[in-house]
């Protein structure tokens with residue numbers, strides 16, 4: 001059986017062949033024809049989308065890296081990965097279905113319900129919880145971040161390597177998403193302490209709902225505007241701009257609809273939401289006390305952020321280096337690290353994912369090639385066909401390039417030459433016919449003007465991502481949008497700008 005992110009079977013490979021199928025996965029663009037490509041053209045494009053190995057030549061921290069996106073902090077890459085794992089988690093056990101008091105249909109729907117934290121709950125997986133059945137068991141203390149004296153990792157078993165004992169093993173895939181998972185466990189414990197102090201009879205369900213709603217708020221008010229831009233979010237949730245209630249001003253979903261329950265569109269999971277792969281950096285600073293930075297993947301366990309194992313305990317992440325606390329410097333060891341630009345280039349380590357548990361044997365090691373091939377297997381339409389459907393002018397072939405969005409690649413040199421290749425130079429099959437995942441990255445890249453231009457998803461990619469995430473929340477009768485239209489996060493968590501963002505959630509747990 002094939003696996004994704006090296007963990008539990010996901011159901012995605014039992015994908016619908018009928019365009020009108022709706023299960024956990026379905027289609028948005030049911031009437032559009034599938035695009036055709038040869039495997040060779042996709043392999044050549046995949047190879048061209050992986051940047052050359054920079055080896056030791058990484059931009060030093062004393063300089064601004066021209067591949068960084070000034071509009072998106074590096075932490076959103078992994079928060080994006082965390083969200084993906086929440087939505088595509090499939091608690092597909094028949095035992096669970098029998099035990100689900102609220103009906104199997106709801107339980108199996110993709111929802112922002114943090115089942116990647118809660119797993120199957122304290123009754124079914126008691127070993128993840130303290131004896132009170134309310135608080136999560138946490139892992140060992142982590143040091144290195146002087147701002148957080150109580151930092152903790154994930155609880156692990158005694159095996160070799162030590163595997164994390166968590167709701168969704170994929171959230172231990174790398175050291176950053178692993179510490180994000182541990183922080184969310186701590187946030188649950190913090191909410192439990194606060195609510196139990198206010199009312200000793202408070203229930204697990206009430207604590208869980210409070211945690212979920214804070215997280216859902218962050219997805220709508222922080223993550224989405226950062227990735228697709230506030231204007232796109234406002235066009236779908238107009239009440240956010242007008243200040244009216246969601247009942248007075250209803251959400252406007254123009255492409256995503258469902259018959260019974262919201263589903264994960266394959267155009268989202270196989271193309272648009274894989275935008276995150278282009279944001280991965282090759283190297284990260286975890287905290288200010290470590291001498292060196294760590295590489296995202298590599299063979300040396302003391303230097304690389306590979307997951308599915310216990311990492312050195314002085315690797316506590318200082319989240320201020322991943323989510324700007326406000327006016328953080330762009331250079332120096334206390335700088336805010338930015339995500340790499342959303343463009344048609346992936347960093348070199350993702351071109352060769354020979355990591356057991358991440359890439360099963362016998363599949364292409366290049367993540368770019370795998371994404372392109374999945375698009376073909378799933379019969380996705382071309383980027384241009386989707387643009388036409390949405391009433392957006394498709395990008396001309398002469399503007400569809402492959403490579404990094406930086407001044408060395410995208411602007412003419414003194415001889416008037418642009419270093420990046422044209423997509424159609426890779427294969428004539430791509431004339432007016434671009435694979436959807438590639439097209440969505442290229443569309444974001446059109447925003448590029450100079451190295452410090454912020455880049456978000458464009459009108460095709462942004463609409464698929466925003467309508468899917470918002471649609472899933474609108475269609476979930478337990479989300480805060482449906483249950484409590486004027487609900488707000490707890491005021492004590494608000495940041496200095498009176499917003500509640502992922503940065504503030506991670507700040508709330510410090511020292512707790």
Ligand code: HEM
Pocket residue numbers: 004005010077078080081084085088174268269270273274275276277280296353358359367370371374
């Ligand atoms: C170091 C970071 C990451 C690695 C190594 C990684 C690796 C992978 C791999 C191997 C797959 C399966 C590919 C296939 O065979 O189809 C995959 C799928 C996927 N990835 Fe990533 N990924 C990373 C980060 C991200 C991020 C940041 C996002 C989004 C923000 C993302 C979104 C997805 C989605 C939507 C899928 C398909 C559905 C799924 O399996 O969840 N990934 N990734």
